[in-house]
Amino acid sequence: EVQLVESGGGLVQPGGSLRLYCAASGFTFSSYWMHWVRQVPGKGLVWVSRISSDERISSHADSVKGRLTISRDNAKNTLYLQMDSLKVEDTAVYYCARATSDTRNSLDVWGQGTMVTVSS
């Protein structure tokens, strides 16, 4: 079964750090572009970042640039989001998602999401 499972979310103080994990299974992880998308409960989807299948290319939304960093380990079938200098406005459910095999940005497999709460 094709599956993405996020973990690592939780409560953290402003200025703190957190690392999110996304474990992939059921497909050849190293062949797909991967993304992080976040959503404040009750609000809309917001794109965070993406990374190429070979890790060479990554991009981040301006709102998180320099603070949140996407990476991956194809040997471990795992996607990461390193979150530093967290702000209250980073509070959201974070989804990892896979792009289709023939596109870079159409997301056909999503995880269940992990909640990140930034609060003092």
Add this chain to the structure above:
Amino acid sequence: QSVLTQPPSASGTPGQRVTISCSGSSSNIGSNSVIWYQQLPGAAPKLLIYRSNQRPSGVPDRFSGSKSGTSASLAISGLQSADEADYYCAAWDDSLNGVVFGGGTKLTVL
């Protein structure tokens, strides 16, 4: 405020056809394909349309997408109660070098 503009709500009765619009600019919809997602309450988003008008396998042909210039539309025909959900459009933005989403449209089946 979202880069792509969608109406906040839409509604229809069972069996009816409804359309949801998505307006952008030359740097996103005008030069890249449009993607549509469906998000049921309490669930992760689901890919509905990609490359502006392509349906992934398993998505009923009641759902169709179109694009013209800097705008796009999602049409749902034969509306069902199970279609009640939030719908989001998205596209790559060449100026922002990132994916941009619409604010979402809440579809109510009356």
